[in-house]
Amino acid sequence: MAIKTGPYVIGFRCMQCQETYQRDMTAMRCPNCGDTGILDVLFDYDALREQLPCPEVLQQRPFDVWRYRELLSIPVPAEPSTLHVGGTPLYRSQDSVKKWGLKTLYIKDEGVNPTGSLKDRASVMAVVHAKSLSQSIVACSSTGNAASSLAGQAAKMGLKTVIFVPERAPIGKLNQLLVYGSHVFKVRGDYQATYALSHEAIKTYGWYDRNAAVNPHLVEGKKTVAYEIIEQLGGDVPDWVIVSVGDGCTLAGLYKGFYDLFKLDRLTHIPKLLGVQSAGCAPLYEAWQSKQPLEATQENTLADSIAVGVPRNALKALHAIEQSTGAFITVSDDAILSAIKQLGRHEGIFAEPASSAAFAGLLKAQSTGLIAKQDRVVVIHTGNGLKDPDGARKAVGDVTCIDADFASFENTWNMKE
Numbered sequence: 028m029a030i031k032t033g034p035y036v037i038g039f040r041c042m043q044c045q046e047t048y049q050r051d052m053t054a055m056r057c058p059n060c061g062d063t064g065i066l067d068v069l070f071d072y073d074a075l076r077e078q079l080p081c082p083e084v085l086q087q088r089p090f091d092v093w094r095y096r097e098l099l100s101i102p103v104p105a106e107p108s109t110l111h112v113g114g115t116p117l118y119r120s121q122d123s124v125k126k127w128g129l130k131t132l133y134i135k136d137e138g139v140n141p142t143g144s145l146k147d148r149a150s151v152m153a154v155v156h157a158k159s160l161s162q163s164i165v166a167c168s169s170t171g172n173a174a175s176s177l178a179g180q181a182a183k184m185g186l187k188t189v190i191f192v193p194e195r196a197p198i199g200k201l202n203q204l205l206v207y208g209s210h211v212f213k214v215r216g217d218y219q220a221t222y223a224l225s226h227e228a229i230k231t232y233g234w235y236d237r238n239a240a241v242n243p244h245l246v247e248g249k250k251t252v253a254y255e256i257i258e259q260l261g262g263d264v265p266d267w268v269i270v271s272v273g274d275g276c277t278l279a280g281l282y283k284g285f286y287d288l289f290k291l292d293r294l295t296h297i298p299k300l301l302g303v304q305s306a307g308c309a310p311l312y313e314a315w316q317s318k319q320p321l322e323a324t325q326e327n328t329l330a331d332s333i334a335v336g337v338p339r340n341a342l343k344a345l346h347a348i349e350q351s352t353g354a355f356i357t358v359s360d361d362a363i364l365s366a367i368k369q370l371g372r373h374e375g376i377f378a379e380p381a382s383s384a385a386f387a388g389l390l391k392a393q394s395t396g397l398i399a400k401q402d403r404v405v406v407i408h409t410g411n412g413l414k415d416p417d418g419a420r421k422a423v424g425d426v427t428c429i430d431a432d433f434a435s436f437e438n439t440w441n442m443k444e
């Protein structure tokens with residue numbers, strides 16, 4: 028059987044039982060552990076240390092996820108004809124001492140990815156991998172962004188998509204799915220029920236599985252965001268990198284990216300990671316805080332992309348926080364809405380609630396003293412606010428409407444002044 032992984036992959040390790048598997052294994056999960064046997068991809072760091080081009084040479088390649096092709100877990104065609112994913116801006120906040128009480132703050136803008144979220148880094152791996160396996164249908168369940176991202180990436184590659192979304196998915200994301208031509212099933216139930224149904228359908232029909240935690244290649248796509256941050260900081264390591272957390276794959280990907288660079292002697296140390304959950308749905312925070320096994324929680328938050336009561340990648344997410352000596356933190360829905368407004372007004376960033384949650388996490392971590400003024404911080408803006416117009420409206424209210432005469436305008440204007 029042909030090799031179906033990237034050239035430097037040596038195998039897989041189960042996050043639960045630690046069993047290792049050869050690189051030619053085709054199952055996406057550990058056969059011993061079943062559903063919870065999430066695999067981590069293992070790389071030949073010794074070979075990579077010698078053969079990976081130096082940063083200067085890498086930087087001559089196009090700035091997208093394929094720049095780091097040697098470090099990916101899937102075989103990458105010479106010219107992957109995908110949408111342009113990654114290579115996103117890292118903005119430095121101006122006057123950040125005055126605005127945020129921080130000397131150094133960067134925002135990594137993942138909202139400019141082709142379908143508007145960081146999920147594109149994972150989905151683009153899925154569609155290229157599915158193609159290399161001659162699969163024609165890719166499927167997933169999602170709170171929204173993974174689905175809309177998969178749908179867009181698949182449309183570009185001529186693949187069909189079957190998508191299961193929970194009833195509460197915001198309209199912007201549902202519209203994206205339909206525009207990209209997906210077969211969409213809105214499931215009467217929460218994300219857990221939606222996930223279970225997708226799992227059964229994928230197994231029954233043998234479709235390519237883009238369910239994030241289950242498919243180990245997706246975290247490997249998300250890790251490219253860490254490579255870019257380090258590249259954009261000229262090799263410097265920030266003190267904190269902050270991201271919101273639902274299933275835990277994004278956090279796990281960040282950690283894996285920094286870990287790779289550390290193993291390759293391209294980083295002095297791994298930055299502390301701060302995982303932000305919504306107070307209304309914080310199973311990972313609870314497990315980390317109490318040091319108890321993870322318990323399913325309610326999905327009670329307006330930040331739909333991180334409303335995940337049973338995180339599928341709990342082990343990798345907890346590992347990332349422990350190994351980076353970081354922390355989890357929770358933020359209220361009110362803080363999430365307030366962060367939408369602040370990011371928009373002071374940074375020109377339009378974030379959906381799950382994305383502004385990371386920024387809300389920064390503000391809370393400062394108020395508790397976890398993050399200090401001199402700390403150099405990177406916040407990841409994971410999803411574009413245009414996807415969730417209702418979320419934005421809750422944060423900023425409605426537009427003022429006036430009669431079509433000058434007096435009416437002036438009255439209102441003078442009131443505003």
Ligand SMILES: *Cc1c(COP(=O)(O)O)cnc(C)c1O
Nearest residue numbers: 172273274275276277332409410
């Ligand atoms: C999916 C998502 C997250 C969280 O990623 P997980 O891998 O589920 O933890 C955060 N923000 C946005 C906008 C997302 O779409």
Ligand SMILES: [Zn+2]
Nearest residue numbers: 041044057060
């Ligand atoms: Zn196992």
